[in-house]
Amino acid sequence: MAEGGPGFPLGRRARLAVFASGRGSNLAALIAAFPPGGGDPHAEVVLVIGDRAEAGALTIARDAGIAAVHLPYTRGRDAFEWAAQAELAARAVDLVALAGFMRVLSPAFAFAWRGRLLNVHPSLLPAFPGLHAVRQALAAGASVSGCTVHFVDAGVDTGPVIARQALPVLEGDDEATLQARIQAQEHRIFPAAVRAVLRGEARFEAGS
Ligand code: GRF
Secondary structure: OOOOOOOOOOOOOEEEEEEEOOOOHHHHHHHHHOOOOOOOOOEEEEEEEEOOOOOHHHHHHHHOOOEEEEOOOOOOHHHHHHHHHHHHHHOOOOEEEEOOOOOOOOHHHHHHOOOOEEEEEOOOOOOOOOOOHHHHHHHOOOOEEEEEEEEOOOOOOOOOEEEEEEEEOOOOOOHHHHHHHHHHHHHHHHHHHHHHHHOOOOOOOOOO
């Protein structure tokens, strides 16, 4: 895929791909907002790529009638990314959403999809990037946490922020309770952030 790609707004319904490794609750929220077949004027989910065959996300996609492709990571990142690029090109994808995708994409992939590659992360970035963000927040004694949707750049959870939602950490919260409240907000802000990008209201700033 050529670097840069189309600018937003496209003037037509965007074709959205989702990469996911796990349960797929964010994928489900994106499918509800952007159903296949054109229920939303901004976008439709046309492809789901999962690196784990057993991921609930792939089942959710198939049940929704969306192309669901398992691309194993066993032959390494380059092989995964070549295969992913081929799938994205074959389905003329405009925008990629990482929804619980537990792999770090290469700087080259991030550059090729610059401005068209979004991630959701369960903390108020730049606080607590990387793995186990909810556990990190609790261990640090944070009184506030939340979630962030951002453009992906060459770093890990470092790209320009599109949307964030703060949440209080409650007395007695454990990883499961805090994560559940954070995820409920992710399901709201991720589709909203996709819409903002597709409307041209949020951009990966030139030079950043
Ligand atoms: C989300 O909390 C997301 O922030 C993180 O992984 C989790 C994925 O959950 N990156 P799900 O698979 O969307 O339910």
